[in-house]
Amino acid sequence: MSPLVRVVRERFVPYLPGMTVQTALTPEERDRIREGTLKAFDRHGHEIGLEGALSPGSEIILREVVQA
Amino acid sequence: MSLVRKPTFSRSRIPSFASVFLLALTLLLLLASPSFPWTLTILHTNDLHGRLSPFSDPALGPESGGIARLATLIRQIRQENPETLLLDAGDRFSGTTLSSLFQGEAELVFASLLGYDALALGNHDFDYGQERLLYLRQRLAHLPFLAANILSEPEGKPPYPPSLYRVKNGVRILLVGLSTPETPYSTRPSNVAGLAFQSPARSLRAVMEKERGSYDLLIVLSHLGYEQDCRLAEEVPGIDLIVGGHSHTKIETPERIGRTWIVQAYQWGLYLGRVDLEIRERRLSQVKGKLLPLSSKIQADPLFASLVKHAYQERARPLMEEVVAHCPYPLLRGEGETVLGNLLADSFRAFTGADLALFNRGGIRADLPSGPITVGKIFEVLPFSNQVMTTELSGRQLKVLFDRLAARGGGDAISGARYRIHQGRAEDILIGDRPLEPDRIYQVAANDFMMAGGDQFDLLRQGKNVRAHGLDRQALIEYLRGHPGEWPPRGSRIER
Numbered sequence: 001m002s003p004l005v006r007v008v009r010e011r012f013v014p015y016l017p018g019m020t021v022q023t024a025l026t027p028e029e030r031d032r033i034r035e036g037t038l039k040a041f042d043r044h045g046h047e048i049g050l051e052g053a054l055s056p057g058s059e060i061i062l063r064e065v066v067q068a
Numbered sequence: 069m070s071l072v073r074k075p076t077f078s079r080s081r082i083p084s085f086a087s088v089f090l091l092a093l094t095l096l097l098l099l100a101s102p103s104f105p106w107t108l109t110i111l112h113t114n115d116l117h118g119r120l121s122p123f124s125d126p127a128l129g130p131e132s133g134g135i136a137r138l139a140t141l142i143r144q145i146r147q148e149n150p151e152t153l154l155l156d157a158g159d160r161f162s163g164t165t166l167s168s169l170f171q172g173e174a175e176l177v178f179a180s181l182l183g184y185d186a187l188a189l190g191n192h193d194f195d196y197g198q199e200r201l202l203y204l205r206q207r208l209a210h211l212p213f214l215a216a217n218i219l220s221e222p223e224g225k226p227p228y229p230p231s232l233y234r235v236k237n238g239v240r241i242l243l244v245g246l247s248t249p250e251t252p253y254s255t256r257p258s259n260v261a262g263l264a265f266q267s268p269a270r271s272l273r274a275v276m277e278k279e280r281g282s283y284d285l286l287i288v289l290s291h292l293g294y295e296q297d298c299r300l301a302e303e304v305p306g307i308d309l310i311v312g313g314h315s316h317t318k319i320e321t322p323e324r325i326g327r328t329w330i331v332q333a334y335q336w337g338l339y340l341g342r343v344d345l346e347i348r349e350r351r352l353s354q355v356k357g358k359l360l361p362l363s364s365k366i367q368a369d370p371l372f373a374s375l376v377k378h379a380y381q382e383r384a385r386p387l388m389e390e391v392v393a394h395c396p397y398p399l400l401r402g403e404g405e406t407v408l409g410n411l412l413a414d415s416f417r418a419f420t421g422a423d424l425a426l427f428n429r430g431g432i433r434a435d436l437p438s439g440p441i442t443v444g445k446i447f448e449v450l451p452f453s454n455q456v457m458t459t460e461l462s463g464r465q466l467k468v469l470f471d472r473l474a475a476r477g478g479g480d481a482i483s484g485a486r487y488r489i490h491q492g493r494a495e496d497i498l499i500g501d502r503p504l505e506p507d508r509i510y511q512v513a514a515n516d517f518m519m520a521g522g523d524q525f526d527l528l529r530q531g532k533n534v535r536a537h538g539l540d541r542q543a544l545i546e547y548l549r550g551h552p553g554e555w556p557p558r559g560s561r562i563e564r
Contacts, residue, residue, distance in 0.1 A: 013520055013521060013529075014520075014521070014529045016457075016516075016519060016520060016529075016534045017250045017253035017254065017534060018191070018250055018253045018254030018455070018457075018516075018534075018536045019516070019520060020516070021316075022517075023516045023517055023519070023520035023522070024520055026522070027430065027522070034126075035126065036126020036127065042294065042295075042315070042317065044294075046294065046317045046318055046319055046320075047317075047318040047334070048315060048316055048317055048318070049115070049316030049318075049334060049335035049336070050316075051115070051117065051163070051316060051335065051453075052115075052293075052314075052315045052316030052317065052335065053191075053248070053250075053254075053293050053314045053315050053316075054293075054315075055293055055295045055296060055315075057295075058295065065126075
């Protein structure tokens with residue numbers, strides 16, 4: 001079985017060499033991150049950019065941005 | 069008579085010139101290095117991806133980032149502490165109009181003006197090819213790119229220096245560059261032809277072994293990504309600091325794995341990383357660091373701002389207006405098979421040499437009006453900097469893929485193939501002029517979004533030997549230039 005990238009908790013995307021965060025997300029999620037209403041984080045809680053490279057076993061956690 | 073016997077010494081007891089010199093040098097460095105604690109400041113960037121002009125960022129606001137703001141902060145910090153090193157962890161190229169139009173020149177001119185002490189080579193730093201990189205390096209020879217894990221084949225020699233030394237306050241700092249071994253899969257194969265990417269950990273150990281005893285601090289410039297940096301810190305003890313990139317990770321304050329500190333400054337020059345290393349008796353005693361936001365509150369350096377505007381933005385305008393083709397009729401998006409979709413799929417196939425190419429209808433973001441097609445118009449049609457990729461699928465797998473295309477109504481473009489939609493399924497599939505062979509392996513090209521299963525192209529995930537070839541825009545521009553006046557006919561590939 002090929003390595004996977006885990007998006008949030010329910011969705012798994014197979015890992016491809018050279019894969020970036022944006023290729024693992026849906027068009028809606030990509031647009032919302034660009035608009036700033038959603039943010040992507042790694043498993044350690046660091047924010048990650050849309051063009052950030054993934055590695056086998058990476059985890060992307062999506063969080064709503066709460067407007068103050 | 070008194071006999072005075074001359075003293076005799078065995079040869080081994082006479083200190084050689086070299087050992088006296090080394091002893092003197094060591095004493096000199098010991099004297100030069102203060103015994104009281106002092107601060108070495110590391111300024112770091114990564115994954116700038118051609119962002120030279122300010123742009124809007126949801127978190128930092130409009131007019132954020134930009135090389136001119138970066139220049140202001142770097143100058144201020146250097147004035148505050150002359151014992152400062154400026155480092156970059158790779159991927160200065162690709163991602164903006166200026167980068168594409170000037171093929172990396174602007175990024176390296178500004179890197180040179182900023183006076184980087186060392187830079188790692190990222191996978192996207194090869195996007196304009198090795199010859200271009202070599203040409204730019206020769207013109208800006210003082211830019212110290214480091215790559216300890218890249219070798220030329222078949223000679224097995226490093227084409228870039230693996231490491232270099234910087235001495236601050238008598239402390240010898242060894243800087244080592246590491247590039248991602250996935251580079252051959254994430255840029256066009258011809259861009260890295262003749263290069264072998266070795267194991268980063270093994271290559272680093274080799275440098276450490278060679279330089280053993282000659283350095284006081286070891287700093288690694290890594291274009292491997294945060295997860296790999298953590299692994300490297302665990303596998304190779306003795307690294308003081310890893311300045312990372314590739315994963316575009318926002319590490320707010322330095323993190324520690326074992327005795328190794330890891331930093332990374334997010335992406336696109338939105339932040340300048342700063343780490344203050346307290347040095348006591350030639351050893352790291354304390355570490356403090358943070359990311360400095362480059363919001364519009366930071367004044368732009370006027371010289372850099374003027375250079376970006378006059379040397380590049382104004383020169384870019386005529387390049388964006390450059391006509392690459394003349395279109396006899398409007399190329400419109402729409403339901404079903406379109407000439408625009410066919411043209412894009414054709415450009416992917418020609419760019420990669422694949423047997424067939426696919427283009428998802430949702431990936432086309434603007435129409436092309438009749439008349440001159442400019443570079444600027446192509447940026448409107450394909451604004452997302454998607455990568456063109458290839459994968460290998462069997463004929464049996466392709467049959468399932470074609471059924472999916474048929475079920476979606478045949479609106480996704482294909483090149484190098486034809487099929488008929490009958491009762492929601494694909495029939496009479498031809499690849500080239502020959503019927504689809506179930507056991508044959510075919511090369512299939514598509515963008516990276518589709519390859520990851522986007523737009524329900526899940527089956528592409530099952531492919532093997534996935535490779536990236538370059539940007540979708542580059543593929544289209546090359547195709548239009550190479551095929552003047554050739555427009556794919558509409559309605560010739562999918563029969564209903």
